Amino acid sequence: GAVVSQHPSRVICKSGTSVKIECRSLDFQATTMFWYRQFPKQSLMLMATSNEGSKATYEQGVEKDKFLINHASLTLSTLTVTSAHPEDSSFYICSAGTTADTQYFGPGTRLTVL
Amino acid sequence: LAKTTQPISMDSYEGQEVNITCSHNNIATNDYITWYQQFPSQGPRFIIQGYKTKVTNEVASLFIPADRKSSTLSLPRVSLSDTAVYYCLDTGGFKTIFGAGTRLFVKA
Numbered sequence: 001g002a003v004v005s006q007h008p009s010r011v012i013c014k015s016g017t018s019v020k021i022e023c024r025s026l027d028f029q030a031t032t033m034f035w036y037r038q039f040p041k042q043s044l045m046l047m048a049t050s051n052e053g054s055k056a057t058y059e060q061g062v063e064k065d066k067f068l069i070n071h072a073s074l075t076l077s078t079l080t081v082t083s084a085h086p087e088d089s090s091f092y093i094c095s096a097g098t099t100a101d102t103q104y105f106g107p108g109t110r111l112t113v114l
Numbered sequence: 115l116a117k118t119t120q121p122i123s124m125d126s127y128e129g130q131e132v133n134i135t136c137s138h139n140n141i142a143t144n145d146y147i148t149w150y151q152q153f154p155s156q157g158p159r160f161i162i163q164g165y166k167t168k169v170t171n172e173v174a175s176l177f178i179p180a181d182r183k184s185s186t187l188s189l190p191r192v193s194l195s196d197t198a199v200y201y202c203l204d205t206g207g208f209k210t211i212f213g214a215g216t217r218l219f220v221k222a
Contacts, residue, residue: 004157006157034209034210036212043201043212043213043214043215044158044212045212046209046210046211046212049208049209091155093157093158095157095158095210101146101148101163101205101206102146102148102160102163102205103160103205103210104160105150105157105158105159106157107156107157108155108156108157110155
């Protein structure tokens with residue numbers, strides 16, 4: 001089946017630093033990947049759609065200058081949380097799919113900002 | 115806004131069959147109905163997908179009536195390890211929006 005990986009699985013950083021999270025589709029190519037954020041006991045919230053070779057599309061209320069997305073190849077999308085603050089601490093999950101009907105999700109990245 | 119609604123939580127006992135129903139009041143003609151399972155601190159895992167009638171795989175069955183306004187995920191003989199959050203979604207559009215999900219708790 002389709003496999004999506006994320007790296008790192010967890011990261012702890014100091015307030016004000018930037019953190020990069022990678023999302024890879026291991027056995028298929030994905031022109032579109034999605035980034036979600038999930039707070040404890042809550043559902044996944046779509047942050048942005050990552051498009052290979054073009055700019056990402058952000059959901060309303062998500063700061064594009066704070067959450068930088070780069071989709072440089074058909075198997076890799078990166079999310080950079082710039083100048084991270086404690087309120088950015090969350091579980092970040094990416095997804096990709098071979099069709100629009102089915103998305104496969106990465107294992108998630110736990111970000112803790114001190 | 116999420117397009118589906120489902121019960122917030124359900125309790126069951128080991129060995130029982132569990133049915134989780136979802137409302138798809140705004141499903142588009144081209145959308146599929148997809149169910150995911152999520153354990154704490156993990157990404158959602160694909161369970162099953164269907165368009166109409168019944169679909170069965172090795173872990174679950176999915177029942178979809180002719181009007182496609184609802185779906186029922188059936189988990190046969192649940193075990194403690196089936197304790198998780200289950201999400202139903204309309205998929206096939208440009209992006210996938212999650213609802214609140216159903217938190218299933220299986221007791222011994």
